[in-house]
Amino acid sequence: MGYSTIPVNEFVEKRNDLTYLPWSDCFDVLRSVYPSATYKVIKNSEGLPYFADQSTGIMVFSEITIDGITSECFLPVMDYKNQAMKLAPYTYQVWDSSKKTYVDKHVEAATMFDINRSIWRCMVKNIAIATGIGLYIFKGEDVPEKSSEDTVSSSKQQKKSAAQPTPKPFDKYAGLKATINEATDVNTLMSLYLDHEAEITANPQLKQLLTARKLELQTPKAA
Numbered sequence: 001m002g003y004s005t006i007p008v009n010e011f012v013e014k015r016n017d018l019t020y021l022p023w024s025d026c027f028d029v030l031r032s033v034y035p036s037a038t039y040k041v042i043k044n045s046e047g048l049p050y051f052a053d054q055s056t057g058i059m060v061f062s063e064i065t066i067d068g069i070t071s072e073c074f075l076p077v078m079d080y081k082n083q084a085m086k087l088a089p090y091t092y093q094v095w096d097s098s099k100k101t102y103v104d105k106h107v108e109a110a111t112m113f114d115i116n117r118s119i120w121r122c123m124v125k126n127i128a129i130a131t132g133i134g135l136y137i138f139k140g141e142d143v144p145e146k147s148s149e150d151t152v153s154s155s156k157q158q159k160k161s162a163a164q165p166t167p168k169p170f171d172k173y174a175g176l177k178a179t180i181n182e183a184t185d186v187n188t189l190m191s192l193y194l195d196h197e198a199e200i201t202a203n204p205q206l207k208q209l210l211t212a213r214k215l216e217l218q219t220p221k222a223a
């Protein structure tokens with residue numbers, strides 16, 4: 001399974017100054033590149049889609065399988081302050097610089113809505129790790145939401161945006177093109193053609209790429 005850098009800027013959304021990729025669009029892009037891709041939500045012994053620990057919190061797990069290769073991922077269930085949620089509410093202390101003392105912060109008990117949201121976020125992260133789709137979005141932006149009481153340096157955000165390269169237009173055949181170029185013999189190439197005959201026949205660029213790769217493999221290398 002080769003990594004791909006497929007831009008998904010047209011699908012991303014903004015929430016409280018943070019960029020995120022909706023799971024439905026992420027799966028759409030995944031299936032357009034890897035039509036046979038499947039996903040799985042890992043369940044505990046009771047059949048519930050999460051694993052909870054009274055001390056540390058709740059974790060969800062997922063699997064993405066592409067061309068027989070399975071990639072696993074996990075993600076904690078978090079609140080808007082990026083704090084681990086548990087089955088019961090709890091408080092923790094933070095330093096309040098204005099009051100010059102520690103103050104209590106409250107974390108609500110997780111609901112199935114929180115767990116469901118984390119499962120789909122885990123899936124999107126799983127896809128990014130397995131294929132590279134949307135990976136550039138998630139660098140430093142794993143948090144689910146941002147509270148209005150949080151303050152973020154605008155200059156830091158601007159530097160981060162400026163450092164991010166401008167992506168190329170989305171190419172739904174990027175994965176297939178990479179597979180053609182990675183073929184090591186003619187038999188593998190022909191097998192690939194039979195598996196994707198309709199797509200390759202209908203796309204002149206793919207046909208040209210496959211033909212060129214076939215000629216390259218058939219041409220003896222100079223000693």
